[in-house]
Amino acid sequence: MTSSPADLWPAPRPASPVTGIVSLPGSKSLTNRALVLAALADRPSVVRRPLRSRDTVLMAAGLAAMGVGVADDGDDWKITPAALTRDAAVDCGLAGTVMRFVPPVAGLSQGTVAFDGDPHMRRRPVGEVLGALASLGMTIDDGGRGALPFSVRGTGSVRGGTVVIDASASSQFISALLLAGARYDCGVDIRHDGKPVPSLPHIEMTLAMLRARGVEVDDADANRWAVAPGPIAAIDEAIEPDLSNAAPFLALAATTGGTITIRDWPASTTQPGDDLRGVLTQLGCEVSLDDVGLTVRGTGQIHGVDLDLHDIGELTPAIAALCALADSPSHLRGVGHIRAHETDRLAALATELGALGAHVTEHADGLSIRPAALHGGVFRTYSDHRMAHAGVIIGSAVDGVLVEDIATTSKTFPDFAGAWLGVVGADEPCPNPTGRS
Structure with missing residues (x-):
């Protein structure tokens, strides 16, 4: 499948640690x-x-x-x-x-x-x-x-x-x-x-x-x-804020060594996205919760993890993107069921991360990811908002990542692109006339 240049969104890479407070739309x-x-x-x-x-x-x-x-x-x-x-x-x-x-x-x-x-x-x-x-x-x-x-x-x-x-x-x-x-x-x-x-x-x-x-x-x-x-x-x-949509924003703290606060994070919730607190801690971040919200501080390092994501499968694309930027191997398992989500997310992640240089092995129920030098290129999203999240996370740490169809994020987050640019401090990018599939 070929994407036109207008469909390719240059994911901004911040030049310095990102600090910001984000208000999310409802769950x-x-x-x-x-x-x-x-x-x-x-x-x-x-x-x-x-x-x-x-x-x-x-x-x-x-x-x-x-x-x-x-x-x-x-x-x-x-x-x-x-x-x-x-x-x-x-x-x-x-x-x-x-x-x-x-x-x-x-x-x-x-x-x-x-x-x-x-x-x-x-x-x-x-x-x-x-x-x-x-x-x-x-x-x-x-x-x-x-x-x-x-x-x-x-x-x-x-x-x-x-x-x-x-x-x-x-x-x-x-x-x-x-x-x-x-x-x-x-x-x-x-x-x-x-x-x-x-x-x-x-x-x-x-x-x-x-x-x-x-x-x-x-x-x-x-x-x-x-x-x-x-x-x-x-x-x-x-309605509480959508905690799963917090994943790419909190990932910015990890990829840039910055500090991100998600406003109004509930002290108690049934949302699976609350598990991001523990996952990001294992990845090497510092995490705290107070009356303002959830704050994640990057430490300059992202560590590999071995995680069973069976109960939080929707977070797999964002976590996999962070693992592709980690300093040690990762294994994500228990998520064979996400092959039947908006797309086959395991196959899509293996393909798109691999196309940018990641060493990814696809398993029946998960992914193994080893450290590798990543490079820019097109990151396809397959009309899947969570794949777009993975693409912008990689783009926050790698030059030249072009995310296909960023508008697919409107499924659960209207104007995600505008919110992302507001946090990373970038202007709305123009379509890249040299973007290639």
């Missing part, structure tokens, strides 16, 4: 869960300071298409539950949360809800969710593909009950059923049968949000999650 994971729960709640509520990005706008639009009231309230969203009686079409874009969280809601509709998305989404796994919904009493038409496009034909209610699924490809399979399960006649009792479920903190996030709304949840047994039938209480919820 995508929290925003989209809050929107679903507000749509199913017992009265109107407000989602405060939500992330407004492609993924969350698609979630709001999908719920609205089925009949849910979604209205701007300043910077907030006011959500008014309603009887779901319409036929509707839901655009999933590249949002796994929309593709997986909305179909369980669509079963409560009295209409037929059709789902489709960007071409790549037709390759992302959703068959386990659709099979589970069918076993719980819904009518699913997917042509036997277990993938987009598909439709859900609702009858206004869902029987619910016990379901066995293999959620080893994505924790979203579990969260999808939990979010709507309290509205099913018999609730839902989910049993996982397969390899370990990845990204367990995201399931903990779902459970915490359900409990905050008065839903009875049982997760006492391993590989089992159940919600009792009953109302979902409406609450006005303020």
Whole structure:
């Protein structure tokens, strides 16, 4: 695939240590869960300071298409539950949360809800969710593909009950059923049968949000999650900053020997991005948390690490980029499931880091990275916002890195490029007329 020069963004390399304070947009994971729960709640509520990005706008639009009231309230969203009686079409874009969280809601509709998305989404796994919904009493038409496009034909209610699924490809399979399960006649009792479920903190996030709304949840047994039938209480919820989006900014402290503070970092959170504190410490940074936020200080050295990232797979691209700049070997493992994210992230990282001179060995479930002298060149992103994060991190330490399609970061961070330039102290770069693929 060839990129035009206009698609290639020269990643700025700071000439001195970067010092800055960054305010992040809201969490995508929290925003989209809050929107679903507000749509199913017992009265109107407000989602405060939500992330407004492609993924969350698609979630709001999908719920609205089925009949849910979604209205701007300043910077907030006011959500008014309603009887779901319409036929509707839901655009999933590249949002796994929309593709997986909305179909369980669509079963409560009295209409037929059709789902489709960007071409790549037709390759992302959703068959386990659709099979589970069918076993719980819904009518699913997917042509036997277990993938987009598909439709859900609702009858206004869902029987619910016990379901066995293999959620080893994505924790979203579990969260999808939990979010709507309290509205099913018999609730839902989910049993996982397969390899370990990845990204367990995201399931903990779902459970915490359900409990905050008065839903009875049982997760006492391993590989089992159940919600009792009953109302979902409406609450006005303020969305935390998206901690996973902090990764590239905090990495600047490591790559430049500078100091970066992420404002309003929560003292307690269910977001997997909170694990950045421990990861960056192992990489050689100094990390502290106070009332202002999380501060990371670079020490001038980045050390190799041996990490199991199974529960924090979304951070793998940023961590891998730092490992490519480290002074000793690294091994990142436990993340075979990220091959089915926006792109095959392990193959993409091995290819793009390798193209810039990194010594990367790709494994079935991870990467091994050895120290090497890196050089400039094109860093492709495969329409994946996390790959763009990896590219700008490398560019902060290596001259001449051209990041393809920096705009893909709008999936979870509107104007990421502007925010990045504001922190590194660079002007908006012009397209490089000599950029080559």
